[in-house]
Amino acid sequence: MDIIQKIIIWAIPVLFAITLHEVAHGWVARYLGDPTAARLGRLTINPIRHIDPIGTILVPAIMVFLPGNIIFGWAKPVPVNVSLLRNPKRDMTIVAVAGPASNFAMAIFWALIIKCFIGSAVSGSSHAEFFVFMGIAGMAINLMLMTLNLLPIPPLDGGRVLAGIVPNKFSMMLNRIEPYGFFILIGLVAFGWLGKLIIIPFIYSLNFILSIVNVGAEDFFPYLYQLLGQSS
Numbered sequence: 626m627d628i629i630q631k632i633i634i635w636a637i638p639v640l641f642a643i644t645l646h647e648v649a650h651g652w653v654a655r656y657l658g659d660p661t662a663a664r665l666g667r668l669t670i671n672p673i674r675h676i677d678p679i680g681t682i683l684v685p686a687i688m689v690f691l692p693g694n695i696i697f698g699w700a701k702p703v704p705v706n707v708s709l710l711r712n713p714k715r716d717m718t719i720v721a722v723a724g725p726a727s728n729f730a731m732a733i734f735w736a737l738i739i740k741c742f743i744g745s746a747v748s749g750s751s752h753a754e755f756f757v758f759m760g761i762a763g764m765a766i767n768l769m770l771m772t773l774n775l776l777p778i779p780p781l782d783g784g785r786v787l788a789g790i791v792p793n794k795f796s797m798m799l800n801r802i803e804p805y806g807f808f809i810l811i812g813l814v815a816f817g818w819l820g821k822l823i824i825i826p827f828i829y830s831l832n833f834i835l836s837i838v839n840v841g842a843e844d845f846f847p848y849l850y851q852l853l854g855q856s857s
Contacts, residue, residue, distance in 0.1 A: 638763035643700040649727035651703040657716040659709040675700040718789025721782040728771040735763030779803035
């Protein structure tokens, strides 16, 4: 598989994974009383309104050229005014969960795409194979974003969820950690720990969704290895 094919296969899943993740936060925030994102025109699935030059374009583009890496990225965060939420602590927890939940739903959608086309792909249809590869890319990016964002590190969604369910004094401690969250993530990457933290929930989530749509691992994983440029 050449680079152009790989970019085409990953582009749509990546754009919608990171876009709908942010839009989900805004939709739920509006439902719970905060119209900030709606007033700023951020409750749209138009990726252009959510593009972050580094997270949406540069980082995924670089990772396309790194064999064996699952591509990820991020969009501009949707603004949420916590003070406008009807029950700030509880509702911010729900807003935080909405992003990873949207990625889980999208992973199921892409799994259904795989289910529809994998039989024809195995039989040798190149057109069906294209959709299988795109479905696998969609599952991979969405489950990667879901498991990464559920890590209990502020400002990731998991950190905000944790802040919403622990006593207030611990919530305040987590809020003080938030400005350093990015550096914590860099440290986890540098020491090789980030992948170890997310690989197990990633694999369990992947196998769970494959079982839901009744796609066998023996059909799925050879295409995954081929997409990632690895041998099975």
